[in-house]
Amino acid sequence: MKLGIILQSNKPEHVWNTFRLGITAREAGHRVEIFLLNEGSELDTIPDSEHFDISAKVAEFKNQAGEIYACGTCLKLRGKQESKVCPVSSMSDLLKMVEGSDKVLVFG
Numbered sequence: 001m002k003l004g005i006i007l008q009s010n011k012p013e014h015v016w017n018t019f020r021l022g023i024t025a026r027e028a029g030h031r032v033e034i035f036l037l038n039e040g041s042e043l044d045t046i047p048d049s050e051h052f053d054i055s056a057k058v059a060e061f062k063n064q065a066g067e068i069y070a071c072g073t074c075l076k077l078r079g080k081q082e083s084k085v086c087p088v089s090s091m092s093d094l095l096k097m098v099e100g101s102d103k104v105l106v107f108g
Contacts, residue, residue, distance in 0.1 A: 002031045004101030006094070007040035009108025012052040015043065018107040019057035026064040033067040033097050036086065040108060041074035044083040058085060069093055 003025050007018045022032045036043055048055050062068065068086035075081060075088060082088045098104050 001025075001102045002100060003033075004097045004104040005032065005034045006104065006106045007034055007036050007043070007108060008038040008106065010039035010042040010046055011108070012046055012049060012054060014107050015040070015046055015054050016052040016057055019054070019061050021105075022061045022066050023057065023064060026061065026066050032061075033069065033101070034061075035089065035094050035097055036068065036070040036074070037094070038071075038074055038108070041070045041080065042078060043068075043070070044080075044085045069097075 003022075005018055005022060007015065009015065018034065022034055025032045043054075043058070046054050058068075069089035070082075070086050071094070072088040072090055
C-alpha cells in the first residue's frame with residue numbers, strides 16, 4: 001500500500017505521532033510519503049523535548065526510505081528555504097501524492 005500523509009501542524013505531539021505512524025507503516029513494508037503543509041513546514045525548527053524525540057523519529061523515518069516533502073509557498077511565507085530534512089515541493093506534487101496514494105491521512 002502507498003500511504004500519503006499530510007502534516008499541517010507544528011505541535012510536537014502531532015509531529016511525533018505522524019512520524020511514528022510513518023515508521024510503523026514502513027516497517028510493515030508500505031511506501032510512505034509525508035507532505036509538510038502550513039505549520040508542518042516548520043518541522044526543522046521544532047525542538048525535541050522530554051516526551052517527543054522528533055529529530056530521532058524524522059531520522060528513523062528517512063533511514064527507512066520514507067519520503068518527506070515541504071510546500072514551497074508555506075516555506076516562503078515563513079522566510080524559510082529548503083532544508084536538509086526535505087526538498088521543496090508544490091501543490092502539483094501534493095496532488096500527485098494524493099492521486100497516487102491508496103490512503104491519505106491528515107495530521108493537525
